[in-house]
Structures are given as structure tokens and as C-alpha cells.
Amino acid sequence: MLWVDKYRPKTLDQVIVHEDAAQNLKKLVSEQDCPHLLFYGPSGSGKKTLVMALLRQMFGSSSEKVKVENKTWKIDAGTRNIDIELTTLSSTHHVEMNPSDVGFQDRYVVQEIIKEMAKNRPIDTKGKKGFKVLVLNEVDKLSREAQHSLRRTMEKYSASCRLILCCNSSSKVTEAIRSRCLNIRINAPTEDQIVKVLEFIAKKEGLQLPAGFAARVAEKSNRSLRRAILSFETCRVQQYPFTINQVISPMDWEEYISEIVSDIMKEQSPKRLFQVRGKLYELLINCIPPEIILKRLLHELLRKLDAELKHEVCHWAAYYEHRMRLGQKAIFHLEAFIAKFMSIYKAFLIATFG
Amino acid sequence: MAPILQSSQPWVEKYRPKQVKDVAHQDEVVRVLTNTLETANCPHMLFYGPPGTGKTTTALAIAHQLYGPELYKSRVLELNASDDRGINVVRTKIKDFAAVAVGSGQRQGGYPCPPYKIIILDEADSMTEDAQNALRRTMETYSKVTRFFFICNYISRIIEPLASRCAKFRFKPLSEEIMISRILHICKEEGLNLDAEALSTLSTISQGDLRRAITYLQGAARLFGSSITSKDLISVSGVIPQEVVGALLAACKSGNFDLANKEVNNVIAEGYPVSQMLSQLFEVVVEADDISDEQKARICKRLGAADKCLVDGADEYLQLLDVASNTMRALCNMPQEFSYET
Ligand SMILES: Nc1ncnc2c1ncn2[C@@H]1O[C@H](COP(=O)(O)OP(=O)(O)OP(=O)(O)O)[C@@H](O)[C@H]1O
Ligand SMILES: [Mg+2]
Numbered sequence: 001m002l003w004v005d006k007y008r009p010k011t012l013d014q015v016i017v018h019e020d021a022a023q024n025l026k027k028l029v030s031e032q033d034c035p036h037l038l039f040y041g042p043s044g045s046g047k048k049t050l051v052m053a054l055l056r057q058m059f060g061s062s063s064e065k066v067k068v069e070n071k072t073w074k075i076d077a078g079t080r081n082i083d084i085e086l087t088t089l090s091s092t093h094h095v096e097m098n099p100s101d102v103g104f105q106d107r108y109v110v111q112e113i114i115k116e117m118a119k120n121r122p123i124d125t126k127g128k129k130g131f132k133v134l135v136l137n138e139v140d141k142l143s144r145e146a147q148h149s150l151r152r153t154m155e156k157y158s159a160s161c162r163l164i165l166c167c168n169s170s171s172k173v174t175e176a177i178r179s180r181c182l183n184i185r186i187n188a189p190t191e192d193q194i195v196k197v198l199e200f201i202a203k204k205e206g207l208q209l210p211a212g213f214a215a216r217v218a219e220k221s222n223r224s225l226r227r228a229i230l231s232f233e234t235c236r237v238q239q240y241p242f243t244i245n246q247v248i249s250p251m252d253w254e255e256y257i258s259e260i261v262s263d264i265m266k267e268q269s270p271k272r273l274f275q276v277r278g279k280l281y282e283l284l285i286n287c288i289p290p291e292i293i294l295k296r297l298l299h300e301l302l303r304k305l306d307a308e309l310k311h312e313v314c315h316w317a318a319y320y321e322h323r324m325r326l327g328q329k330a331i332f333h334l335e336a337f338i339a340k341f342m343s344i345y346k347a348f349l350i351a352t353f354g
Numbered sequence: 355m356a357p358i359l360q361s362s363q364p365w366v367e368k369y370r371p372k373q374v375k376d377v378a379h380q381d382e383v384v385r386v387l388t389n390t391l392e393t394a395n396c397p398h399m400l401f402y403g404p405p406g407t408g409k410t411t412t413a414l415a416i417a418h419q420l421y422g423p424e425l426y427k428s429r430v431l432e433l434n435a436s437d438d439r440g441i442n443v444v445r446t447k448i449k450d451f452a453a454v455a456v457g458s459g460q461r462q463g464g465y466p467c468p469p470y471k472i473i474i475l476d477e478a479d480s481m482t483e484d485a486q487n488a489l490r491r492t493m494e495t496y497s498k499v500t501r502f503f504f505i506c507n508y509i510s511r512i513i514e515p516l517a518s519r520c521a522k523f524r525f526k527p528l529s530e531e532i533m534i535s536r537i538l539h540i541c542k543e544e545g546l547n548l549d550a551e552a553l554s555t556l557s558t559i560s561q562g563d564l565r566r567a568i569t570y571l572q573g574a575a576r577l578f579g580s581s582i583t584s585k586d587l588i589s590v591s592g593v594i595p596q597e598v599v600g601a602l603l604a605a606c607k608s609g610n611f612d613l614a615n616k617e618v619n620n621v622i623a624e625g626y627p628v629s630q631m632l633s634q635l636f637e638v639v640v641e642a643d644d645i646s647d648e649q650k651a652r653i654c655k656r657l658g659a660a661d662k663c664l665v666d667g668a669d670e671y672l673q674l675l676d677v678a679s680n681t682m683r684a685l686c687n688m689p690q691e692f693s694y695e696t
Binding site for chain 1: 362363364365366367368405406410434435436437438440442476477480507563565566569570572573576577590591592611612615622623624625626627628629630660663664666667668669670671672673675676679680682683688692693694695
């Protein structure tokens with residue numbers, strides 16, 4: 001088992017980084033009338049862990065006995081029938097799913113599947129009515145229609161069903177949904193907190209940690225705990241005993257993007273643009289999300305450019321990412337950004353050096 | 355209702371008014387509907403206004419008061435965005451429902467029971483224009499035996515021919531005074547203690563949305579016990595601390611791009627919603643004494659654009675960074691045009 005999973009805290013009392021949030025959650029579910037919850041915060045900040053620990057707090061260890069199901073729902077959409085395939089993770093008390101996975105038909109998931117689940121009230125062995133929890137991941141990726149569809153369901157069946165919604169960016173969740181939940185912000189852990197976790201793992205694994213090494217791993221992690229633990233484990237595989245200045249290798253795709261950036265800073269020409277296109281395709285084929293590519297490109301550029309150019313380049317990055325969101329083919333917009341950069345940079349070079 | 359059900363419902367549901375007269379702040383509609391209860395006369399209705407102002411509550415309450423629990427199911431059809439409302443579905447469902455005749459308008463079990471059915475189309479602004487158009491005919495066909503209640507946040511998304519057939523009521527954001535009196539009522543029922551400052555904070559942060567206020571209140575009550583301070587409420591509300599907004603603005607004033615970038619990264623890592631950040635920046639900028647009108651205009655123009663981009667689903671980091679860069683250029687009087695753009 002990977003360390004990220006092995007050392008995932010199981011209960012709210014075991015969490016190391018969001019101790020306050022965890023204790024708060026414990027109080028929140030102490031009564032039966034807890035409101036719907038919306039967890040938001042950057043990826044890798046530990047939302048999932050908290051939600052799982054929360055379920056355990058509510059339902060005991062039975063919440064961990066989950067089964068994964070891949071089901072096809074047949075949905076009657078008036079004039080035609082559609083099949084929707086969805087993977088769910090469920091225990092006797094909760095169901096977890098990722099409704100945005102089905103793409104543009106996501107509203108049917110909300111209208112048919114989720115509503116059905118929310119309606120049915122679980123009855124325990126003593127015949128007492130309980131409630132069930134639906135965990136919906138990545139709700140910021142849900143279409144507007146799907147989000148609208150969720151509104152009344154959240155109110156109508158609130159006696160039989162509690163929703164736990166998770167997302168990265170709560171700006172993308174409509175006001176109407178946010179107004180129906182208690183919003184819980186989970187910030188990315190600070191580097192110090194990450195160091196604490198790494199030290200904890202090292203102790204459990206019986207590893208010697210040279211002073212300052214955990215801090216270096218934390219610094220390179222961009223405040224993502226998941227990433228820090230993964231790269232810590234990679235370091236362990238690559239070289240042990242650790243040395244203070246051992247290489248902490250960046251991800252492959254990040255290195256690939258730095259290459260692109262040096263390519264386009266060296267030469268600005270249609271030929272170079274064409275070469276870079278191949279590399280962009282390569283990244284996309286490997287499932288690196290286009291907005292991540294664009295942000296990384298910008299990140300690398302900002303490290304190298306003159307202050308004067310930074311404003312201009314960051315403006316165009318925002319501009320083309322927005323266009324990408326409205327359009328369909330990511331490659332067009334990535335390439336347009338690169339072309340824009342080349343033209344700006346060339347003009348700058350000519351103005352500066354003649 | 356069975357007590358067990360009561361206690362397990364979140365407070366927003368528990369304190370949803372069951373009678374039209376208990377709906378706070380929306381006097382006009384309450385007056386018209388109270389009249390309806392007496393005369394059993396009712397036009398088609400259109401309720402519009404921001405979230406949590408009582409639209410759904412009012413519609414459900416009047417329906418219950420008109421028909422009582424026994425007839426409710428057969429006389430009232432509630433369709434909301436959680437139902438598929440494509441053209442065909444709307445036509446067939448409404449037709450099937452409206453076509454079954456109702457008896458004469460006799461009072462039953464103490465309820466007026468007027469001789470028509472009510473169709474509530476909640477969250478109607480999420481219906482497509484085509485589906486709305488299909489409704490026009492349906493409305494006419496069954497106008498003798500049905501009344502339509504349309505409910506939406508944005509009246510502009512309802513096509514004119516539908517809107518013009520209805521009596522329109524705007525649901526206003528709740529005023530501070532009314533909000534506080536509802537909150538105090540809940541505090542009394544739940545045995546909570548809020549001082550004057552906390553009450554006023556609660557009403558400010560929920561911006562006229564009573565549902566939000568109640569959710570915050572319940573959150574704070576569970577987390578901090580029965581004595582709730584203004585600080586507790588802010589911490590459950592998702593409002594960004596003023597220091598964070600200040601730090602970002604200070605970085606913009608400094609003229610140092612990397613510093614601003616660092617602050618932006620921090621905002622994202624802390625998980626603050628950028629849309630919220632934009633509105634708080636807006637407030638600070640507009641009220642600042644040391645920023646000229648022209649600078650303010652430059653800054654706000656981009657704030658507006660970024661807000662729209664976020665609604666379109668654009669990336670939060672990139673939008674905020676661009677806002678920060680633009681703010682910096684305005685505050686440091688750098689030219690508005692870029693130098694190398696061709
Ligand atoms: N005017 C009001 N008087 C009393 N309670 C209210 C009022 N407005 C809102 N509430 C409270 O807020 C909750 C939500 O109100 P309601 O469902 O009517 O909002 P809505 O206007 O339909 O919002 P949305 O546009 O998001 O659907 C109610 O359960 C009730 O507790
Ligand atoms: Mg409503």
C-alpha cells in the first residue's frame with residue numbers, strides 16, 4: 001500500500017493537520033439535525049480524508065465496509081432512453097459518487113439517480129428511521145442544470161438524506177447551493193504541518209531523517225500533502241539513507257513543460273510553434289488537464305521574464321484559459337497562448353536589443 | 355408531524371413557515387394571498403427574487419392552506435428543477451394532471467378547496483425557452499381549471515408571454531430588522547444567546563438571505579455552543595478575513611509583481627473562494643480615500659470581467675492573478691495599454 005493510503009487517518013481524532021476542523025466536525029454531527037455540508041479547498045488539502053473520518057464518526061466502522069459498483073442506469077428522457085454509467089462506492093449508510101463523470105448528461109444523474117437515493121429512507125434493525133449520507137465529489141464540475149436540479153432535492157428530502165459536497169473551487173458552485181449548506185473551508189496545509197506529517201511517517205517506518213530534509217520535500221510540494229507524501233516515498237525508493245541534499249525529482253510532466261518554456265524563449269517562429277504543438281499533444285494524451293498545463297507554462301515563464309512582461313503574459317494566460325473553458329478544443333487555446341507569447345516576447349527583444 | 359422527523363431536520367426546514375401569514379417581509383404577496391384564502395380567487399403568479407427570501411415557502415404554504423393535507427396530493431403538482439422538464443415531459447405531465455376534473459368548489463374539512471388545481475413550477479428559470487414556449491399553449495388550454503405558480507431567481511429568464519400572464523411579485527432580500535426578529539425567534543426556541551453585535555454581523559454576512567442566516571446560526575451553535583459571538587459567525591460564514599484582503603491590496607500597491615503573485619497563491623492555497631475575494635476587494639477599493647476615481651474605474655472594470663469569467667468556469671488562480679496585476683498597474687499609474695501586444 002502506498003504511504004498516502006497507509007497513513008491516511010481513519011478517525012477524526014487521528015488527523016494531524018486539520019485538527020480544529022476535525023474537532024468541529026465531531027461537534028457538528030453530535031446531533032441528528034446536522035445541515036448539508038460543502039467542503040471546499042485546494043486539491044490535496046485533505047478533504048477526502050476528513051469526509052471519510054466524518055462518516056466513521058457518524059456510523060462507526062461499518063462505514064468502511066464499502067463496495068464499489070459500476071452500474072448502468074436506464075433513464076427515460078421523454079423521447080428517448082439513455083444509458084448512464086456511473087461508479088458508486090457505498091456502505092450501508094452512505095453512497096459516494098462523482099456525478100460530473102458522466103459529462104453533459106450529469107443532470108440526469110441528479111434528477112434520477114440522486115433523487116431516488118435521497119427519497120428512500122433507510123430503516124435500521126430496530127425499525128428506527130435514520131438518514132443516509134450522499135457524498136458527491138467535484139460538484140464544481142457539475143453543469144449549471146445539474147446544480148439547479150440539486151436545489152429542491154436538498155430541501156425536500158432533508159429529513160432522510162444529508163449531502164456532503166466536495167469541490168476545489170467554491171466559486172463554481174452556484175449561490176443557491178452554497179446557501180443550502182454549511183460551508184467548510186479546508187486550506188492547504190502549511191509547510192510546517194507537512195513536515196510534521198512526514199516526520200510522523202518516518203517514525204512509523206523507522207527511518208532516519210536528516211535535519212532539514214523533510215522541510216525540503218515540503219517546500220517542493222506546493223502545499224499539497226498528497227504530493228509531499230508521494231515524493232517522500234519516491235525519495236525513499238531512490239536513495240536511503242537520506243542525505244540532506246539528495247535530489248527531489250519533479251514530476252515528469254513538469255519537467256516536460258520547463259523544456260517547452262526554454263524552447264519558446266530561445267526561438268519564436270512558426271517552425272518552433274509547430275514543434276511545440278507536438279509536445280502539447282503529448283501532454284494532453286497523458287491526461288494532464290489543459291488548465292494545469294497552461295498554469296504551469298505561466299509559472300515557468302514568470303520565473304524567467306522581466307517584470308515588465310509579467311503583467312502582459314499573465315493577462316493573456318487568463319484570457320486564453322477562459323476561452324478554452326468556453327470552447328471545445330483545448331489545443332487551439334494552448335497554442336494561441338504560446339503564439340501570443342512568442343509575438344510579445346519577440347517585440348520585446350527587438351525593442352530592447354534592436 | 356412525528357417528533358422524530360422534526361428533530362432530525364436541519365433548522366432551515368424546521369423553521370420554514372407553514373402559513374402564508376408567517377412569511378416575513380413580503381407584505382404585498384402575503385396580502386394578496388390572504389385575500390385568496392378568503393375569496394378562493396387566485397391569478398397565475400410569478401415569484402422572483404434572490405435565494406432564501408421565501409418564494410418556495412410561500413407557494414407551498416398557500417397550496418397547503420387552500421387544500422389541506424387530504425386533497426393536497428391530487429390538487430397540487432410541484433415540478434422543480436430536480437424533475438426533468440423537457441418539452442415533452444412538461445406537456446404530458448401537466449396535461450395528465452390538469453385533465454382530471456376537480457369537483458365543485460366546496461369547502462372541505464375547513465379548507466377553501468377552490469375548484470382549480472395548482473401547478474407550481476419552482477426554479478423555472480432553469481427551464482429552456484422551448485419548454486417555456488410549450489407551456490404557453492398548455493396554460494391557455496387549461497386556464498379554467500389550473501393556476502400556475504412560477505418561481506425563479508431571475509425574472510429575465512422567463513419568456514415575456516409567460517410573465518405577462520401572471521401577477522408578478524418580487525421577493526425582496528430581508529431587511530436587517532426582520533432578519534433579526536426571525537433569528538431571535540429561533541434563538542428563543544433553541545435556547546441560544548446572541549449579543550447585539552453578533553446579530554448585526556449575522557444579518558450583514560447573510561445579505562438578506564434568511565436561509566443562509568439560519569444555516570450559519572445552526573453551524574455556529576453546533577461548533578461553539580449556545581453563546582455565539584460575532585467572530586464565531588464569521589468563521590462559519592466563509593467571509594474572508596479583512597487582513598487577507600488587505601495583504602493582497604498592499605502587495606498590489608507595492609508595484610512588485612512577484613509579491614502580488616505570492617499573495618494570490620496564498621489566497622488559493624488557503625482555499626478562499628475567489629468570487630468572494632472579488633466582492634470584498636470591490637468594497638475596499640470603492641471606499642478607499644487614497645485611490646483616485648480613474649484608478650477605481652480601471653480596477654473595477656477588470657473586477658467585473660473576472661467575475662463573469664468565473665461564472666463561465668474560468669480558473670480562479672489565473673483570474674485573480676490578472677485582477678491583481680491590473681490593480682497594480684492602475685495603482686502604480688502604469689499605462690493601461692500593454693507595450694508589446696501587436
Ligand atoms: N420571508 C421569509 N419568512 C420566513 N422565513 C423565511 C423567509 N424567507 C426565507 N425563510 C427561511 O429560509 C428558508 C428557505 O426559504 P425558501 O425555500 O422559501 O427560499 P426561496 O426563496 O425559495 O430560495 P431559492 O431561490 O434558493 O429557491 C425557509 O425554510 C425559511 O426557514
Ligand atoms: Mg426555492
